[in-house]
Amino acid sequence: xxxxxxxxxxxxxxxxxxxxxxxxxxxxxxxxxxxxxxxxxxxxxxxxxxxxxxxxxxxxxxxxxxxxxxxxxxxxxxxxxxxxxxxxxxxxxxxxxxxxxxxxxxxxxxxxxxxxxxxxxxxxxxxxxxxxxxxxxxxxxxxxxxxxxxxxxxxxxxxxxxxxxxxxxxxxxxxxxxxxxxxxxxxxxxxxxxxxxxxxxxxxxxxxxxxxxxxxxxxxxxxxxxxxxxxxxxxxxxxxxxxxxxxxxxxxxxxxxxxxxxxxxxxxxxxxxxxx
Numbered sequence: 001x002x003x004x005x006x007x008x009x010x011x012x013x014x015x016x017x018x019x020x021x022x023x024x025x026x027x028x029x030x031x032x033x034x035x036x037x038x039x040x041x042x043x044x045x046x047x048x049x050x051x052x053x054x055x056x057x058x059x060x061x062x063x064x065x066x067x068x069x070x071x072x073x074x075x076x077x078x079x080x081x082x083x084x085x086x087x088x089x090x091x092x093x094x095x096x097x098x099x100x101x102x103x104x105x106x107x108x109x110x111x112x113x114x115x116x117x118x119x120x121x122x123x124x125x126x127x128x129x130x131x132x133x134x135x136x137x138x139x140x141x142x143x144x145x146x147x148x149x150x151x152x153x154x155x156x157x158x159x160x161x162x163x164x165x166x167x168x169x170x171x172x173x174x175x176x177x178x179x180x181x182x183x184x185x186x187x188x189x190x191x192x193x194x195x196x197x198x199x200x201x202x203x204x205x206x207x208x209x210x211x212x213x214x215x216x217x218x219x220x221x222x223x224x225x226x227x228x229x230x231x232x233x234x235x236x237x238x239x240x241x242x243x244x245x246x247x248x249x250x251x252x253x254x255x256x257x258x259x260x261x262x263x264x265x266x267x268x269x270x271x272x273x274x275x276x
Contacts, residue, residue: 007050008249008250008253009043009046009047009049009050009250009253009254010047010050010051012043012046012047012246012247012249012250013043013044013047013160013162013163014162015246016039016040016043016163016166016243016246017162017163017164017165017166018165019243020036020165020166020168020169021165021169022239023035023036023169023239023243024036024169024170024172024173024176025223026233026236026239027173027233027235027236027239027240028180028232028233028234028235028236029173029174029176029177029179029180029233030144030177030180031235031236031240032169032173032176033144033146033149033170033173033174033177034149035240035243035244036153036166036169036170036173037149037152037153037170038244038247039166039243039246039247040152040153040156040157040163040166040167040170041152041153041156042247042250042251043156043160043163043247043250044068044072044155044156044157044159044160044163045254046247046250046251046253046254047068047159047160047162047254048065048068048069048072048159048160049254050253050254051064051065051068052065053254068159068160069159071158071159071161072155072156072158072159074158075154075155075158076155076158079151079154079155083113086112086113087113087114089112090112090113090114090115093115093117098114098115098116098139098142099115099116099118099135100115100116100117100118101118101119101120101123102117102118102119102120103119103120104119104120104121105119105120105121106119106121107119107121107122107125107199107202107203108121108122108203109122109134109138109199110138110141111138111139111141111142111146111147112147113142113145113147114142115142116135116138116139116141116142118134118135118138121202122134122199122202125198125199125202126195126198126199126202129186129191129195130195130198130199132185132186133182133185133186133191133192133195133196134182134195134199136181136182136185136186137178137179137181137182137196138178139181140177140178140181140182141174141178144174144177144178144181146174146177146178149170149174150167150170150171150174153166153167153170154167172220172223172224175224176224176227179192179196179224179227179228180228180232182195183228189228189229190228190229192228193224193225193228193229196221196224196225196228197221197225200221
């Protein structure tokens with residue numbers, strides 16, 4: 001039998017899910033993005049390892065393990081396909097530089113691996129200062145490789161659906177990360193907030209471009225604008241330490257369970273009973 005604390009890796013994702021929004025709101029967006037990604041990947045691995053160790057306790061654990069592995073594999077394959085499709089589409093876009101301007105009256109702008117794509121409609125909707133904010137924002141997505149963060153968390157959430165709130169929180173923090181980079185680049189947080197709002201109005205009710213996994217969504221714009229109208233978030237070392245402590249405790253418990261599983265398997269192969 002497994003001790004009660006052995007189920008910690010199955011409970012920790014629920015704790016992380018509840019903490020996702022507070023972490024996203026109270027930490028600097030770059031820090032929050034890294035932390036949410038590490039938490040999602042680490043807790044997904046720990047929960048899969050725990051289900052592997054518990055598979056002998058009953059068919060329900062084995063079934064959950066199979067579903068988690070299948071979901072993660074399917075989602076990871078989809079991300080790879082999206083990356084390849086994006087690479088093909090990027091090569092076909094006009095121009096040879098990092099910026100591709102697409103003739104389209106609809107307002108659109110997004111970053112894909114390797115390029116920033118903007119429509120003529122979006123350029124027409126912004127003044128020169130607004131365009132500076134736009135390109136600073138999209139280049140922040142590009143240089144920060146935010147598509148990688150999003151892909152990792154998406155696969156982790158597919159492996160363990162309890163981690164799904166972390167995916168939404170990460171979309172927000174990567175948008176906030178790009179907003180803060182844009183504000184720093186133009187040196188005006190109020191103007192950046194105004195432009196972010198203007199871009200959202202230009203987008204209208206439809207979503208932003210969806211090319212591959214790098215496509216940027218407008219995100220919860222009122223929260224983003226409100227955050228830009230406040231001073232930048234502080235470092236929040238206490239929150240970071242608490243989140244990492246949860247991950248470390250979970251990893252330790254999962255590793256202990258897997259160690260028991262290996263010892264049990266070795267004892268069984270040698271014909272020696274192993275106490276658990």
